[in-house]
Amino acid sequence: MSVQVASTTGKDPQKPARVFNILPVAIAWGVMLAFYVSLRLYQQAFAFKFGLDSTSPDFEIYWKALFKIEVPAIFGIGAVIWAYLWFTRDRRINDISPGTELKRYFTLIGWFLVYTFSFLWVANFFGEGDATWHQTVIRDTALTPSHIVLFYACIPTYIVVGVGTLIYATTRIPAFAKSYSVPLLMVVVGPGLILPNLGYNEWGHAFWFTEETFSHPLHWGFPVLGWTALAIGGVLLQVMRRVSELFKVFTPAASLTAK
Amino acid sequence: MTENDREVLRVAGLSGDTARWSRTFDYLIIVVAAFLVLAVTYINFLLLAGDWDFFTDFKDRQYWVVIYPIVQIMMAAAFQAVFWTLFRLPFGATASAFLFGLGVWLVRYHSWMGMAHFPLTLVVPGTFMVGAMILDGILTVSRAWLVTGLFGGTLFGITFYASNWIVFAPYFQPVENMGQLSSLADVIGYVFPRAGTPEYIRIIERGTLRTFSDSSTWVSVFFSCFICIFMYMLWWLIGAFACKAASVPTGDRFKLLFGMKPAEATK
Numbered sequence: 001m002s003v004q005v006a007s008t009t010g011k012d013p014q015k016p017a018r019v020f021n022i023l024p025v026a027i028a029w030g031v032m033l034a035f036y037v038s039l040r041l042y043q044q045a046f047a048f049k050f051g052l053d054s055t056s057p058d059f060e061i062y063w064k065a066l067f068k069i070e071v072p073a074i075f076g077i078g079a080v081i082w083a084y085l086w087f088t089r090d091r092r093i094n095d096i097s098p099g100t101e102l103k104r105y106f107t108l109i110g111w112f113l114v115y116t117f118s119f120l121w122v123a124n125f126f127g128e129g130d131a132t133w134h135q136t137v138i139r140d141t142a143l144t145p146s147h148i149v150l151f152y153a154c155i156p157t158y159i160v161v162g163v164g165t166l167i168y169a170t171t172r173i174p175a176f177a178k179s180y181s182v183p184l185l186m187v188v189v190g191p192g193l194i195l196p197n198l199g200y201n202e203w204g205h206a207f208w209f210t211e212e213t214f215s216h217p218l219h220w221g222f223p224v225l226g227w228t229a230l231a232i233g234g235v236l237l238q239v240m241r242r243v244s245e246l247f248k249v250f251t252p253a254a255s256l257t258a259k
Numbered sequence: 260m261t262e263n264d265r266e267v268l269r270v271a272g273l274s275g276d277t278a279r280w281s282r283t284f285d286y287l288i289i290v291v292a293a294f295l296v297l298a299v300t301y302i303n304f305l306l307l308a309g310d311w312d313f314f315t316d317f318k319d320r321q322y323w324v325v326i327y328p329i330v331q332i333m334m335a336a337a338f339q340a341v342f343w344t345l346f347r348l349p350f351g352a353t354a355s356a357f358l359f360g361l362g363v364w365l366v367r368y369h370s371w372m373g374m375a376h377f378p379l380t381l382v383v384p385g386t387f388m389v390g391a392m393i394l395d396g397i398l399t400v401s402r403a404w405l406v407t408g409l410f411g412g413t414l415f416g417i418t419f420y421a422s423n424w425i426v427f428a429p430y431f432q433p434v435e436n437m438g439q440l441s442s443l444a445d446v447i448g449y450v451f452p453r454a455g456t457p458e459y460i461r462i463i464e465r466g467t468l469r470t471f472s473d474s475s476t477w478v479s480v481f482f483s484c485f486i487c488i489f490m491y492m493l494w495w496l497i498g499a500f501a502c503k504a505a506s507v508p509t510g511d512r513f514k515l516l517f518g519m520k521p522a523e524a525t526k
Contacts, residue, residue: 020287044374102280109287116294122300124362128368131309135455136375171449177517178347179506215326216314219306224462226302232295233341236288237504240345243284247277 014095020106028114032157036121038151042066043129051145054139067163067190071156080169089171098175098249104172105243112232116230118158118160119191123226131214142202155195162188183234190228197221284501295356296351300334304359312363313371315430316448318423323385324479328419329486331356331387332412335394336491340404340498349399351498356391360384380430389422394491408491415491416484420476461517490494 052059052150079105091097096104126149143152166188169176176184260275268278278476304312305357308330311323339351363384401407430444440448514520 016460020283036374047374072293089517091516094519106284106287109284109291112291113294116291116298119524120294120298123298123305125366125369127305128309128363128366129374132314132366132370132375135313135453138454141440171517175506177509177519178514179508180302182505182507183501183503200488213310214305215307216279223303223306226299227337227497229295230337230498232291233345233498233502234504236291237345237502241504247273247281250280251272251274256415 019103020110022110024111028161029117032114032118032121034153035157036125038128039126039153043145043149047133052075054141056142063145063148064143067143067152070148070153073158074153074160078156081160081164085167093172093174093177095164095234098246101174102243102250103244105239105246108165108169108173108239111168112235113251115158115161115165116232118161119156119229122150122154122158122194126154134214139205142205151198152238153194159192159195162192177240181235181238183231183238186228186231187235190225190231194222194225198224204214263369280409291395292309293354296334296338296354297362298340299357300331303334304330312380313383314444314448314453315383315427318385318430318444321478321479324476325483325486326418327369327385328387328390328416328483331359332390332394332415332487333494334385335363335389335391335406336494337498337501338456339394339398339500340405340495343404344499344502345397348448349395350522351389352394352398353388356386356388360386360388377451380446381451383425385419386418386426387415387422389418393418404495405492408409408495409490412488412491416487417480417502419483420480448467 004137046062050062051057053059055061106145126146130146130150137144148170166184171177175181200221204217208216208218268274271278273281284376308326311317311319311326317323334395335352337351338355339349342348342351342354367379367382367384371377377448393414394407396413397411398404401410427444429441430447434441434446434451436446450478
């Protein structure tokens with residue numbers, strides 16, 4: 001899916017340019033899908049085979065090793081992405097043309113496509129997968145095979161994308177550089193706080209064996225922080241208002257009067 | 260392009276190019292919205308009501324009937340508010356129910372059956388599709404969230420158990436098991452024990468509700484209706500609040516990082 005821009009204003013370059021390129025989004029989706037499917041297959045192969053006893057040598061090899069690799073790897077990749085976005089920021093953000101601004105809004109929606117896709121795997125697929133594990137197996141560690149995938153692979157992944165979305169918006173789009181968007185901050189920071197909320201979760205489970213009750217108050221922090229994603233409605237409103245104005249810039253007056 | 264198309268574009272204030280970009284933008288937003296609706300509906304349900312829906316033998320007449328609709332109407336109302344406030348689209352609740360249905364079947368198949376090897380008959384999910392469609396229907400006709408909350412919330416609670424009965428009635432048939440009266444769902448549960456859900460902590464049918472001369476289901480249903488009305492109103496307001504496009508001006512030093520002069524940035 002790509003759309004060609006035929007510029008109608010003097011500020012834009014005359015040569016046609018794409019408003020939106022789906023390819024980077026498709027690549028990100030593909031990489032994530034491959035990553036998540038690989039983790040699921042890894043669980044299928046080794047979760048019940050080597051993941052039931054956290055004191056066994058096999059657990060150390062198959063599960064703790066995965067944990068030790070994935071956390072620095074994901075946050076390392078995230079740090080590179082965040083640094084790239086920051087150091088390549090637009091230092092003349094007020095001077096960008098309407099065409100460039102429009103393209104950046106479309107790219108921001110592309111970031112949201114990747115962000116919501118990555119959040120989906122936590123909220124839905126691996127989230128209830130964790131319930132499957134805990135309703136079946138009594139935990140003897142915080143680093144269960146389901147947690148190592150859900151909490152320490154999937155959540156860091158969407159944090160990387162979410163923070164990347166925030167940095168992209170702030171460093172490329174004038175409206176987000178001039179003002180902090182409260183709904184955008186909520187959409188990124190709220191779900192991101194699920195990771196530190198794990199501290200409360202694991203601390204509580206050290207006292208109470210409550211996994212059999214997934215809706216125990218100990219777990220309520222997760223949905224409450226998930227609710228903050230509703231604020232994407234506010235972000236979309238901010239985006240749509242400006243995009244509508246930009247569309248008008250590219251609409252010749254003649255096309256509005258001709259009948 | 261027909262004369263009719265040109266007139267539509269003229270009224271919309273768009274040229275052919277911008278109309279095409281606008282349509283592309285719509286498609287992208289639809290995908291973002293679909294992912295988001297599924298994710299938020301699911302995480303809300305999973306950790307507030309999931310236990311009563313994981314297993315067929317947990318779908319009792321006391322808690323499941325009350326808790327499931329109360330929790331699901333939260334996001335149904337919130338997404339109705341988002342879709343109606345931003346786009347005047349009356350299908351937020353139905354979208355929530357439909358996408359939830361897709362997600363829940365995916366997980367029940369892949370995780371419960373695929374990884375833990377429970378039979379699907381033990382983990383059949385409930386649905387709130389009928390109640391969601393009624394909510395959207397009432398919003399479409401009334402165009403008023405208060406009316407939708409009052410009548411839609413009531414019907415959402417009432418229709419939940421009835422609309423799920425078709426699926427679950429076979430599992431609630433009485434059978435004799437080792438001289439005891441059980442339901443078929445219970446027997447399936449006995450065959451597939453869950454180490455994390457010992458029998459003594461099952462949160463089903465506590466108290467004396469069952470002594471209400473065979474009316475326990477109706478008592479639960481009407482209690483659910485009552486709470487659904489207020490839950491709908493609360494979550495409509497939260498959904499509408501989520502659509503506020505508030506922003507806080509950044510500081511002068513922050514603006515300088517992007518080459519903006521403080522005075523210029525306030526333009």
